[in-house]
Amino acid sequence: DGGITQSPKYLFRKEGQNVTLSCEQNLNHDAMYWYRQDPGQGLRLIYYSQIVNDFQKGDIAEGYSVSREKKESFPLTVTSAQKNPTAFYLCASSLSGRTDTQYFGPGTRLTVL
């Protein structure tokens, strides 16, 4: 099956810990994205990548880091510098960046204990 997978589905983090959220796609898409969703809010862009070994900050990049070493993978690290990380995190991809439909993964819910 082609699609986007995110793992884990639920993640718990202690104060001061870094955690990494996985996002993998087998759609052969060039562009990949990370969004954060809070209750009653729209999606806010954290980082995006249009091509391997390249990525750009979105609107709320502080406290997060990414890498794009492979076309199919775009992991997101939530660092201890992110003061309010509890949220629902969504990964997406598109064939190119400009005019194509974005496809979303099932999401990871991160909770800080």
Add this chain to the structure above:
Amino acid sequence: KQEVTQIPAALSVPEGENLVLNCSFTDSAIYNLQWFRQDPGKGLTSLLLIQSSQREQTSGRLNASLDKSSGRSTLYIAASQPGDSATYLCAVKGMNGGNTPLVFGKGTRLSVIA
């Protein structure tokens, strides 16, 4: 800066009713507009994508229209069913500044009552 607004924030209708969800955006320089569906605790599912040169797109009981000059889009759902209950989000892809990502509205939460 592009802003996307969806009204109403929540809507409850009886089964079988036709309904319209609204989306407005402030900057008409867009590549496309996309409508998504999100079920509770799930990711987003793309419903319809309208390119800036198009006026509408249809898929089954769904019809989306785009009036770029006035900064408006509507999603029409015919003969609503309880299975249509979800949050519907619209998002626009702007043309300014190169490859800009999608800008999302906050969504309309739809409940279809059997």
